[in-house]
Amino acid sequence: MRLSIWPGAAQSFAEVLEVTRHAEATGWDGVWFADHFMPNAEPGEDDTHPVLECGSVVAALAAAVPRVRVGTLVYGMTYRHPAVLANMAATVDRISDGRFVFGVGAGWQVNEHEQYGIELPPLKQRIDRFEEALHVLKGLLRTPRTTYEGSYYRVEDAVCEPKPVQQPLPLMIGAKGEKRMLRVVAEHADEWNCWGRPELIAHKSAVLDEHCAAVGRDPATIARTAQALTVVDGPLPDLDRPVIGGSRAQLADDVAAYAELGLDELIVPDAYLGTGDDRRKAMDVILGIVRGG
Structure with missing residues (x-):
């Protein structure tokens, strides 16, 4: 099972580069970066925290860090014409000498679309547009x-x-989405990604297998990737997002559950790993657990 780090976009590029270089030096397999322009703030909440732009960051990482895979998690299709995005992706793969993973999604964050005057269509139309974009x-x-x-x-x-x-x-x-989006994955994707603890990923993966059978696709040709907020040696936050870990023993159990369901890549957001030396130590613990060390 590959192991990748996901530095948050609301930190400086120097911090992102530090995390990525530590991952590369210690044996991690990849680094991912999200495609957003501002915090996902509700009306009245603070939306001014700086957020780095994804395309610029993955190009910089592709040049600065020479070994690991570099990927987008994921480019929102509503923000750029697919022809423009194709050229961006091809260029980053050239910069990385063939280490780029082109992650895309249908788009969702409301405040970005509202502030920038970018249309966020109803879900059915958004998926229709996404399917067309994939053909392009x-x-x-x-x-x-x-x-x-x-x-x-x-x-x-x-x-x-x-x-x-x-x-x-x-x-x-x-x-x-089990009705349409996982069918789109079955028809078009080389890799699939979803937030979730092992039990949810196992369920969604089984649904994806059903869609593969319906479209005549070998499910083994689609790599399965997932992420959850990860805690090392600390209490679990009370959130509506999936969380793994806490104690090292619990983290080992969670990692083993992902491996047992056949997950190809575990992606670790760095949001709960601390900063500086604390983050590097947490990353080393996670690496040791995943590699069985």
Whole structure:
């Protein structure tokens, strides 16, 4: 099972780089970065905390850190035309010499769309647009020229050069919806990502297998990735997001449960790992547990 770190976007690039370099030096497999422009604040809450832009950060990490995989978790499709996004992805894969993982999702954060005047359609339309965008992305990244005409996107005899180093460039889709989005994963994705503790990931993975059977896809061709907030040697926060760990013994049990269900990659957000030396020590503990050391 691969192990990757997910530095929060609300810290300085120096801190992101420090975390990533420590991960690379100690044997982690990858680093992921989220695609947001501001905190997910409700009306009246503070939305002014700085947030780093994803595309710029993954390009910088691809150049600065030479071994680990670098991925987006995940690019929101509503923010950029898919043809523009395809060129961004191909360039980062070139910068990394073939270590980029192109994570995409349908988009969701309300305040970003409201403040920037970007349309956030109702869910059905958003997924319709996302499916069209995937056709554009895959065409541009994997074929010499692409012509596609849908209800939302149109490209004509379009090129995207240079192509990624990797052929195909791994396409990861972040999805949890069991009726449509996991079917989209079955039809298009090389990798799938979802928030969740092991029991939820096992359930969603079984649903994905059913969609693979329906579309004639070998489920083993889709890598399964997941994340949960991770605590090392501390109390678990009372949150509505999935959390693993607490004690080292409990973290080991959680990691073993992920491994038992066949998870290909565990992604660890750094939000509850502390800072500086404390964070590095927590990362070392997690690495030792995952690697059985």
